[in-house]
Every structure is written in C-alpha cells, then in structure tokens.
Amino acid sequence: MKKLQNTIYVKIFMGICKSCSQLLQTTNINKEEFKQLSQSFMQNAIIGKNILYASSPQELKRYMIFINSMKPYNLVIDGLNVAYAMRTKTEAGSLKPILDIVEEFHKKGQRVLVIGRIHMLWWSKKTMKLIQEKADTFFTKNISEDDPFLLHVTLMSGPQTYFISRDLMRNLKYKLIDPHLKNVFKTWQLSRQYLYKINKHKKTVELIEPISFEMKTQKSEEGWHIPFTCDTKLILPDSYSLPEKWICLKNKK
Ligand SMILES: [Zn+2]
Numbered sequence: 001m002k003k004l005q006n007t008i009y010v011k012i013f014m015g016i017c018k019s020c021s022q023l024l025q026t027t028n029i030n031k032e033e034f035k036q037l038s039q040s041f042m043q044n045a046i047i048g049k050n051i052l053y054a055s056s057p058q059e060l061k062r063y064m065i066f067i068n069s070m071k072p073y074n075l076v077i078d079g080l081n082v083a084y085a086m087r088t089k090t091e092a093g094s095l096k097p098i099l100d101i102v103e104e105f106h107k108k109g110q111r112v113l114v115i116g117r118i119h120m121l122w123w124s125k126k127t128m129k130l131i132q133e134k135a136d137t138f139f140t141k142n143i144s145e146d147d148p149f150l151l152h153v154t155l156m157s158g159p160q161t162y163f164i165s166r167d168l169m170r171n172l173k174y175k176l177i178d179p180h181l182k183n184v185f186k187t188w189q190l191s192r193q194y195l196y197k198i199n200k201h202k203k204t205v206e207l208i209e210p211i212s213f214e215m216k217t218q219k220s221e222e223g224w225h226i227p228f229t230c231d232t233k234l235i236l237p238d239s240y241s242l243p244e245k246w247i248c249l250k251n252k253k
Contacts, residue, residue, distance in 0.1 A: 009228065009245040015213040017225060019248040024213040024225060027191040029159065033184045037176075038155040041185075045148045045175045055144045063149060066138055070113070072157035073136075075105050078150050078165030079116030082205065083123075085166065085198045093120065095127040097198070097205040101164060106134040115150045117142050147172060154192065162210065164194040168240050190215070190240065211242055223250040 010019040017024065029037075046060070055063070082101065083093035098114060105112050112135040119142050121128060131137065138153075140146045147165075151172060154163040173185050195208040218225045227243035 010248045011244065012213075012225070012242070012246050014209065015211075017246065017248050020222070020250060022220065022222065022225075025218050025220070026213050027187055027211075028214075029184055029188055029191075031159075033181075034155075034159050034188070037181055037184050037188060040176055040178065040181050041152060041155055041172075044177060045172050046152055055140065055149075059141060059144060063138065063140075067153050067156055070136055071153065072111070073113040073153065073161060074110035074157075075112045076150055076154045076157070076161065076163040077101055077112065077114045077135075078147070078163065078167065079114045079120060079137075080146060081165045081167055082196070083116070083120060085196070086200070086203065086205070091123075093123060095120070095124050095131065096203070099127055099131050100205055101207070102131050102135045112136070113138065113153060115140070115146050115153065117144070117146055155188075159188075162192050162194055164196060164207070166195055187214075215239075215242065221251075223248070225249075 010017055012018070012024065015024045015026070016022070046055075077098060079098055080093065082097050083095055086094040086097050088094070102112050102114065114131060114135050114137045116137065116139050118139045121139060128137075138149070140149060147167060147169060150163060150165065151169060154161050169189065173182055173189070176182050176185055190211045193210055197206045197208065198204075199206055215227065217227065224247070226247040226249070228245045228247050229243065230245070
C-alpha cells in the first residue's frame with residue numbers, strides 16, 4: 001500500500017496536477033444558472049414565504065436602497081466573522097484583520113464592502129474610520145442575521161465577485177428549495193469564497209484561495225483525474241474541503 005501511495009497518488013495545487021502539470025477544468029456556472037441562483041436566493045433566503053427571515057421590512061428597504069445605488073463590489077467581507085476570529089479576553093472582536101484585508105484589496109484597485117452588525121461601531125472608532133476610508137460598510141441591527149445580506153450582495157455584484165468568511169453557510173444553502181440550485185449554490189460558493197486562517201502569534205489573517213476547479217472526477221483527451229481517499233472516511237458529496245489525494249491516469253501514446 002505504501003508503495004502505491006508513492007507512485008500513484010498525486011497532489012493538486014491551485015488546480016494543477018503535480019504529476020502531469022495539467023490544469024483541471026475550471027468551475028463553470030452558466031449565465032442562466034447564475035441568474036436563477038441570484039433570484040432564488042432573494043426569494044428563499046431573504047424574503048421567505050411572506051416572512052422576512054433575516055431582518056425587518058425597514059431594514060430590508062434600507063439595504064435594497066443601499067445596494068442598488070452602491071453595487072457592484074469586487075469583494076464582500078463577513079465583518080463579524082473575521083473580527084470574532086481574532087477576539088481576545090479583553091476585546092469582543094478585533095477590527096484589525098478587517099482593516100488588513102481591506103487595505104490589501106484596496107491597493108489592487110478593488111471595491112470592497114464590509115457587512116457587519118451595528119455593535120461593531122462601538123469597538124475601535126479609529127480603526128473603523130480607517131476601514132471606512134477605503135471600503136464601504138453596511139451594518140445590520142444586532143438582532144438581524146447578516147449572512148443572508150453578505151451572500152445576496154455578493155451575488156448581486158455579479159459572477160466574478162468574491163466574499164470572505166469562515167462560515168460555510170450550510171443553513172442558507174438549505175433554504176434553496178430546488179436541488180439543482182443547491183448544487184449550483186455550492187459550486188458558486190466554492191469558487192467565490194475565501195476562507196482564512198488566523199495567525200495568532202503574528203496577529204495576521206492569511207487568506208485561503210477559493211477552489212476554482214471542479215472537485216470531482218475529470219476526464220480530458222489525455223486521461224483522467226480522480227479524487228481519492230485511503231482512510232475510512234468517505235469523501236462526502238457535501239464536503240467543502242479539497243480531497244488531498246488524486247489519481248492521475250494518462251492515456252498511452
Ligand atoms: Zn495529472
């Protein structure tokens with residue numbers, strides 16, 4: 001078994017096979033699917049069946065006016081998620097990692113939006129001011145959910161927009177009723193969501209690139225790439241992490 005592992009299994013890095021250097025097929029959501037996903041998300045995750053899942057009618061109105069005049073964005077940050085990741089005993093949440101991300105993308109000429117909750121404004125006023133010089137901000141009431149807004153504005157900004165959060169948003173995916181749209185949602189999410197790690201020692205945030213290629217068996221003219229596992233844990237269809245091992249099979253020339 002050990003020998004097999006060394007000879008057959010390969011790693012995929014940034015969508016490139018380490019054995020044959022082939023680039024895996026990139027994620028593909030067509031225009032119609034993307035449009036359906038955006039519309040369905042608004043209907044099912046934000047408005048619901050006559051119920052405002054996420055918010056109040058007044059807040060929803062304020063949000064719609066805001067995004068209709070301010071979109072599109074290149075990047076939307078889940079402010080509370082990032083701020084809580086670096087909380088300390090003395091601090092409810094830290095705005096510093098948000099500022100670091102904002103500055104990084106602002107340098108590249110990207111339009112950034114930070115979605116958060118109102119109580120974040122009571123943290124460091126100085127850091128918030130620096131964030132607001134380089135990014136737009138939208139804060140929901142403390143009792144409202146902010147994740148539906150985060151995903152909605154990302155979708156409304158177009159298929160090329162990214163978002164940053166460590167939350168896998170499974171509860172929101174399940175609000176989409178159509179099984180096909182649930183799959184489209186996951187494919188979209190994997191290719192658009194930056195996850196991140198917090199380096200507590202250096203007090204920095206390290207972004208993890210979205211997975212922009214199809215995480216399933218791929219066939220091309222040259223052969224096959226098959227995700228694989230040797231341990232007892234199966235690769236579940238609902239997995240959000242990249243299978244570590246792949247098999248690279250090439251056609252004989
Ligand atoms: Zn290969």
